[in-house]
Amino acid sequence: MPFERYSLDAFRGDPKKHPLIERGWERRQVITIIFALLFYSATAILLLGLAVRIRTYAKTPAPLKIPTTPAPTSKGGVVLRLLREVVLFKSLFKANKWIWLFGWVFHFALLIVLLRHLRYFTEPVWFWVAMMQDLAVYAGFAMVAGLIGLWVRRMVVPRVRYISAPSDHLMLVLIIGIGVSGLVMKYIMHTDIIALKAFFLGLMYFDWQPLPEDPVLLIHLGLVALLMIIFPFSKLLHAPGIFFSPTLNQVDNPREKRHLAEWAARLEASEGGGG
Amino acid sequence: MTELEKTGDLSVDDFLDPLERPELAPDIMAESAPFVAAPEIQEKLGYPGELVDNWQEKAIEKMGELAGKYRSFKVYLDSCVKCGACTDKCHYFLGSGDPKNMPVARQDLLRKVYRRNFTLAGKYLPWLVGAEDLTKDVLDDWYSYFHQCSQCRRCSVFCPYGIDTAEISMAAREIMDSVGKGQKYCNEIIGKVHDVGNNLGLNPKALKATLEDLEEDLEDETGLKIRLPLDEKGADIMLVTPSADFFAEPHIDGLLGYAKVFHQVGASWTISSYASEAGNFGLFIGSYENMREVSLRIRKAAQDLGVKRIIFGECGHAWRVAYSFLNTLAGPFDFLDQRYPVPQHICEYTHDLIEKGEIKFDKSKNDHIRLTYHDSCNVARASRMGDKPGGQFEIPRAILRAACNHFYDMAEDTIKEATFCCGGGGGLLTDDLMDIRKKGAQPRMRALKQVAEDHGVTHMAAICAICKTQFSKVMPDYGFDMDSIVSIHQMVSNAIILDGAKSDDEDEAVNVTVNEDAMPAADGAEA
Numbered sequence A: 001m002p003f004e005r006y007s008l009d010a011f012r013g014d015p016k017k018h019p020l021i022e023r024g025w026e027r028r029q030v031i032t033i034i035f036a037l038l039f040y041s042a043t044a045i046l047l048l049g050l051a052v053r054i055r056t057y058a059k060t061p062a063p064l065k066i067p068t069t070p071a072p073t074s075k076g077g078v079v080l081r082l083l084r085e086v087v088l089f090k091s092l093f094k095a096n097k098w099i100w101l102f103g104w105v106f107h108f109a110l111l112i113v114l115l116r117h118l119r120y121f122t123e124p125v126w127f128w129v130a131m132m133q134d135l136a137v138y139a140g141f142a143m144v145a146g147l148i149g150l151w152v153r154r155m156v157v158p159r160v161r162y163i164s165a166p167s168d169h170l171m172l173v174l175i176i177g178i179g180v181s182g183l184v185m186k187y188i189m190h191t192d193i194i195a196l197k198a199f200f201l202g203l204m205y206f207d208w209q210p211l212p213e214d215p216v217l218l219i220h221l222g223l224v225a226l227l228m229i230i231f232p233f234s235k236l237l238h239a240p241g242i243f244f245s246p247t248l249n250q251v252d253n254p255r256e257k258r259h260l261a262e263w264a265a266r267l268e269a270s271e272g273g274g275g
Numbered sequence B: 001m002t003e004l005e006k007t008g009d010l011s012v013d014d015f016l017d018p019l020e021r022p023e024l025a026p027d028i029m030a031e032s033a034p035f036v037a038a039p040e041i042q043e044k045l046g047y048p049g050e051l052v053d054n055w056q057e058k059a060i061e062k063m064g065e066l067a068g069k070y071r072s073f074k075v076y077l078d079s080c081v082k083c084g085a086c087t088d089k090c091h092y093f094l095g096s097g098d099p100k101n102m103p104v105a106r107q108d109l110l111r112k113v114y115r116r117n118f119t120l121a122g123k124y125l126p127w128l129v130g131a132e133d134l135t136k137d138v139l140d141d142w143y144s145y146f147h148q149c150s151q152c153r154r155c156s157v158f159c160p161y162g163i164d165t166a167e168i169s170m171a172a173r174e175i176m177d178s179v180g181k182g183q184k185y186c187n188e189i190i191g192k193v194h195d196v197g198n199n200l201g202l203n204p205k206a207l208k209a210t211l212e213d214l215e216e217d218l219e220d221e222t223g224l225k226i227r228l229p230l231d232e233k234g235a236d237i238m239l240v241t242p243s244a245d246f247f248a249e250p251h252i253d254g255l256l257g258y259a260k261v262f263h264q265v266g267a268s269w270t271i272s273s274y275a276s277e278a279g280n281f282g283l284f285i286g287s288y289e290n291m292r293e294v295s296l297r298i299r300k301a302a303q304d305l306g307v308k309r310i311i312f313g314e315c316g317h318a319w320r321v322a323y324s325f326l327n328t329l330a331g332p333f334d335f336l337d338q339r340y341p342v343p344q345h346i347c348e349y350t351h352d353l354i355e356k357g358e359i360k361f362d363k364s365k366n367d368h369i370r371l372t373y374h375d376s377c378n379v380a381r382a383s384r385m386g387d388k389p390g391g392q393f394e395i396p397r398a399i400l401r402a403a404c405n406h407f408y409d410m411a412e413d414t415i416k417e418a419t420f421c422c423g424g425g426g427g428l429l430t431d432d433l434m435d436i437r438k439k440g441a442q443p444r445m446r447a448l449k450q451v452a453e454d455h456g457v458t459h460m461a462a463i464c465a466i467c468k469t470q471f472s473k474v475m476p477d478y479g480f481d482m483d484s485i486v487s488i489h490q491m492v493s494n495a496i497i498l499d500g501a502k503s504d505d506e507d508e509a510v511n512v513t514v515n516e517d518a519m520p521a522a523d524g525a526e527a
């Protein structure tokens, strides 16, 4: 795939000689630098933030066996149970068909959309990513539709409105914004995809390339970066959280196997009793 | 017209959907709060006698400590997406309409304080994420609404992340205890167990006398010397049962049922006066330490008596603590016979005997009863029986079907894993909470009304001491007879064939009269 390559060194040398400057693209240069730094920090915050959270969850003991029963009696069963929850949202399906429909469509579409975006980060594009491009077009619409469904519920169902804080509405607005700006670029105001890809590959290989100056693209990318930054500090922690939920991830075998947390063992040792 | 149709104040109208969502009635239950524990009660459990001066600071400190000790607490506080799936799942919400009884809203009472103190967004942008400081009003809300949760876990079944509001309620109660605001009912009872060994404060002498009386009753009824042994060293089996089984109705009839089963197969068994309580209210206040101390009594009793097996009587949360936690809290039980599960449920025991053909029933003895079964919440969603998941649903039903001819389940979305709490669980079984108890029973009463209409059901069996007490108290308000609630082993007791028992014509006669009174319109008859 042909795209212009500019070396990172160019930024370090005489700025006047950099191709961006030579072409008089000073504003573009500033925007490129801002977005490059934004994406580096957003990625760092997302990954570090999640790593810290996951570590905390993993290190916090679950002193008692509390699987919600009927629960699987083996590790394999627990893996299946979690898969059913993560892939099918099984409990949600039991609970409420509307939330399930909107929520599942949104998440599944989100997954497809995310995978589709891999084409901006891979060169050559992996063949299965290339293959799913057509399907992914529908996914964009489905995602926005699901989100709007969730948001309408949040506004019109009194029970759900009651439990919603401003952040719960804004989170939906944010993701809808990402989806809509993406669709606008796809169908109404096209952007320079080749240059965009060069920009992201440049970020990955520390070889910065100019970012197209399209306002819609900048909004799209800005919102994505914002989402990445708030991820580890918001309810989006449900994504890692589900895997650490003791009611879902524990094996139902308390009679067969003694389960003892470290702090409980210390309590036992200090007080005596027990075995 | 069935006898279940008599009207009462709160009586259930015809065919009301047990799952019908009420209109929101904000703060309608705000005034419902249990009596606060007196200083002596608190101090006995190692808590401050009354609200300490720096209670805010202490409460936040405790919250942080618990978030470090319990993964459930931490993960659940972080993970809720406010999807709303749980909002219509709590029987207290269905019965009261108070939105703070929606599970997620109940959690949020605590979560908003957690966010304010432990999250970045809550510290700097509290208005954005609904974070709030812990004020006196918030504490009052906690005290009200965390005592309107029976820790039944119905919400956790429907939450996509399995968020269990019970975990949050337990933590909230532990935090409140730690700053000196405890609940009288639970804490007084735990104190009694620490002192005497059971929730009622029944001392060994009184217990012995009670059991002897019951032995006489059994002999009158059957002509057999069926025993209720107390503190017999060297027995094979130690039975640990809720103390209500010794004196309350219909609990006693269940106890007599256990005794008959043991008698019929010639089992060597005993009750312990030291561990004369299966219930463990340490669970309700979220206190690992108190729960452990109560559990250790059972271990000690088993060792002192030199038994080989431990069997638990009918009780919901007791079975949760026994099945799920006993091994953790007071194990390992390597001194017991490892061929049997430790501990075992009396229903597992009886069911095994039925399977092996060692006990038999004359089902016609229960023909005056058309029965349904209330899955007790803690048995259904926090434990198991047998070796397959779901055995906790099948085994009790198998026993009931073996012991009676007319059994009908209530609507599928109100039983098994979707069962309701009776309304009195989780430390709410106290008169000062009667209003919320009655409201919480509403969904179950509606489901019962349906089977009563559809199948002429006259009685409901339960497997939990709290359920039995609660139902016999609130059923009259819904137009049901107070003794429409029965123990599982009461059905066993009625129908079990005992070798050498007198075939008793008097009893027969009594049965027939009961029959006519209690029989509903025959199947298919128009009302």
Ligand code: HEM
Pocket (backbone or CB within 6 Å): A085, A086, A087, A089, A092, A099, A102, A103, A104, A106, A107, A150, A151, A168, A171, A172, A175, A236, A238, A239, A240, A242, B081, B082, B083, B160
């Ligand atoms: C392991 C992966 C994930 C699982 C199993 C999962 C599951 C769920 C479920 C079951 C719900 C509740 C139903 C609903 O409202 O849609 C939900 C809500 C939500 N999820 Fe996820 N999710 C995952 C990853 C993500 C990711 C990566 C995002 C990032 C954008 C996300 C964003 C959201 C949002 C914003 C909501 C709230 C929707 C509302 O306000 O109603 N989820 N998730």
Ligand code: SF4
Pocket (backbone or CB within 6 Å): B079, B080, B081, B082, B083, B084, B085, B086, B087, B103, B104, B158, B159, B160, B161, B162, B163
């Ligand atoms: S179902 Fe679970 S995630 Fe959804 S609102 Fe209730 S507690 Fe939160």
Ligand code: SF4
Pocket (backbone or CB within 6 Å): B089, B090, B091, B092, B101, B102, B103, B106, B148, B149, B150, B151, B152, B153, B154, B155, B156, B164, B165, B166, B169, B421
């Ligand atoms: S645990 Fe039971 S009582 Fe408590 S909020 Fe959940 S459904 Fe309601």
